[in-house]
Amino acid sequence: MRCVSSQTVAQSFAWLLTDDGQAVLSRAVEASAEPGYDELALQGELRRGTRPERVALAITQAELRRRATGKFGELAARMYFTPDGLEQATRLSVSTHRASRLQAAVTQSVVDLGCGIGGDLVAFARAGITTAGVDLDPLRVAMARANLAALELGGAVQEADATAVDSSPFDVAFADPARRSGAGRSFRVEDWTPPWSFVESLLRRDACVKVAPGIPHAIVPAGVEAEWVSDHGEVKEAALWSGRLATDARRATVIGDGGLATLTDADDPGTEIVGVGTLGGFLYEPDGAVIRAGLVTAVAAGVQGRLLDSKIAYVTSDEAYRSPFARSYRVLEEVPYREKQLRAALRARGIGTLTIKKRGVDGSPEQLRKRLDLHGEDEATLVLTRARGRGIALLVKPF
Template structure:
């Protein structure tokens, strides 16, 4: 979207047209819709802008729920935006620390600034891109104590603020930037601020852990088993004694596993009746050992993030499976056994073996031929390659 389209979209007629559209339907005849809107006298640029926003609002429901219907987005801004439920937790840290004025450097479309403003924290969002800044200003308009500045985050005077939040842009023209020095603002800039002020920095969950400074709280967050971010917290917004955290959000609600540092791995042991697949946030936070001890479980094999136990214990931090059979990791033997069990659909999971699950599934030639389904783990037990047939508990 360019500034011309944005001006049309933000006009009274543009917003009225956007809000009048029916809910986005992936199967709708787009050509017909465009023709009808053009026939009604709307410009091509406005029609393109409102239809794009309608589609983005539909996609944004997963992150913003019903609030998406009254917000505006950009493609890149929506992709990087914090889920509103997670942003509310970020904001809660600043409120718990008693911080009244917060600046959100690189605020994007304003998701975290929105959460801060919603709990009456005075927030200033700073965004370098002109179009994105205008969209953030629209999204924050209902809050009189929220402002948006179209400026370079690295040039902002932080003197009047109690705390800082940063979400460095890690893409440029749809290209992922691998070097943290190329992020906007850079990782060094973000961490330097953290050394001076209470600061939260949102990063991708797969970042090199060696880049995480000592003495901070590093919290990996998963939503519905998808690890969505790493939050690095400095000063008053970091919790005393918490160096590593796995925050797991799902149908169960919210659960958290914390520790002062990476936990020691659990002992290796014999394969039991049950297998646990830890949540990705637990794996990223390296808290598998603590989880294992809480479940009276043991490691399947060294450096493999599967646990095994003799009893099943309900936990939000892992998915539990009952192992029904142990097979050699041989595609012909597995294919034969699945046919005997009338398995037509198989979920394949692998750790510790160099196998492409999609290619392996193709070799099994199941194609829905059987009436049963199963989960197949391709892994190592005590260092040996095995296949484990299992069912979810």
């Protein structure tokens, strides 16, 4: 198979930005949104006046824009992507939060060392920060420039090796190392590009580095803040903040329909104060960002509660609270934990539709649901977990 260089693809992308290219792209976007869309028919239509590789590029962009709506909202309709670039790009809500932190720290300028298709550049520029980006891939550089231009935002982007760039003229350096090896996505810092050694050197100045949510707490350098961010209950990333940008050791930030909320180690009294206690009338399931940040006991303190078990991220309380940092449930009753007795108890209550949540116990909820073989008319939520080392099963109701 013939290898097509990134430079060649970048040249084809340049055509897409011309009037002819924009007309073809516009038609591809329009057609792909029509009921009964037929890609082969669209290819035949567009190829009557355009080279096949350019048609393929336009149709791919139309599809990527549709997929990008989940990350970039209405901005996606004017932006440009590669499949990998879209996958690796930060969700707009998360990058906007990051840009807001820089804005609050009175950041005048930021350099993005490995900017990709420019998702973070867009957020920085929208926050009014003077923005520059570099990347080794000429296509991504071209797309980052085009994305800034399409959204009428300022900023400079050039092709360069991030590790060779002098970032000192900028207030803040930002980096998002690629976390892939030859075998695919990697969770080992040794496989990052740029490498962990570069990240450590960057964190000696005012900087922010986007990292995987699974980063071990132990490798975070002293004096660097680690922030875990979730968006609508899904943990999206962690970020390391250094220099004057570091305000706490650990932080959990949750983004939801109600806005943004943040919790830090300053809010955490620790297990010794919160303690492990008996089941109360309410159960709280901490957000994934809270769990990653090790701030479950901070949630317990916030609901005047306690842990069910010292090793499991469930909190119980005698009081009802709504917390942005946890899902809240009213405990209806404790039911038998052993499967045979559990089946009988659920059938006796007429339960046919069962949502199963579990932490700290073995087994698959899907397989258990099949084995229970329920046929009632009522619905229920079942929590399987451990309390003080023993297995328990709870029927709960979200509130």
